Amino acid sequence: MNVPTLPTGPVVRTERVSVRVRPRAVTATLALIAAAVVLGALAMTLGDYQLSVGEVIGALTGSGSQAQQYVVLGLRAPRVVLALVVGAALGVAGAVFQSLARNNLASPDLLGFTTGAASGALVAIVLAGGGPAGTTLGAVVGTLVTALAVQALLGGVVGGYRLVLVGIGVNAVLAALNNLLILRTDLQTAVAAQSWLVGTLNARGWPEVVAVSVALVLLVPIAAAGSRRLDLLGMGDDVARGLGVAVEGTRVATLLVGVALVGVATAAVGPIAFVALAAPQLARRITGTTGPGMLAAGLMGAVLLLAGDVLGQRLAAPTQFPAGTMTAAIGGLYLVWLLAREWRAGR
Structure with missing residues (x-):
């Protein structure tokens, strides 16, 4: 009988690396991207100076009339892009804070972080007469x-x-x-500060878009890289340490990322309510995941803020409601539903 000869050299083991893709999560992510594109196109066609989709494309490519290019490139496009990037920043920040606290109500709105950003920005505006850079720095420090x-x-x-x-x-x-700061300043500064506090995309342009976009490019990859560690933290500190997670370092790094995102977003458009609270939860529901889900949360935040701004512009046209007012109204209803659901579940 022939006996097979076993190899005598070193045995090399190869491991197969598999990437688990959830079809539902991919479908939901693509749906959110499509919703953002549709809402953005709709926002650039509606207004006192109505345009068709073809005219918007022509203005974007430089083939439209001078008036069309001014309306699209100078007014509507920066507003749409700013709504998307600010909403994305708030969505990611909300996912960070809720994952850190392991509590769905741990939103920058309810924890005071958004109001703290407004306080820092108001100090820069009222006491130091800060410009855009000073306001941004004040909001982040606050x-x-x-x-x-x-x-x-x-x-x-x-x-x-x-x-x-x-x-x-x-x-x-x-x-x-914040109210005390406004009361202690002159009338002109108080009116400007109060209009900023309602959270609006009016009179914002490409400089704000660039500032928030840079923050997203720098900070979101850090948040995404730490999302796996945040997921492990949800299992408890001892378990996370046993799996090799630097618990305190992860908390500090992700907290700083969330703080910076809230500060920059608030400095750009003022306090925007409830986007950071609702976006991560809605994203988890439609994707069917339980982890932080930074990408889906950011996309959901972008869609929510852009939808709120479009509703604010067209709901009672020609009267316009600030985006922050619309998101607060929608988010308030969502918060009531969420609290009732948590109470019925006994949590």
């Missing part, structure tokens, strides 16, 4: 100080309804501070 204050009041315990309650208290104090 968000960071608020995050540190919330963390200090929590005593190192992150998660649960305690975080939400502390955040609501900090939010109330900062809202009072």
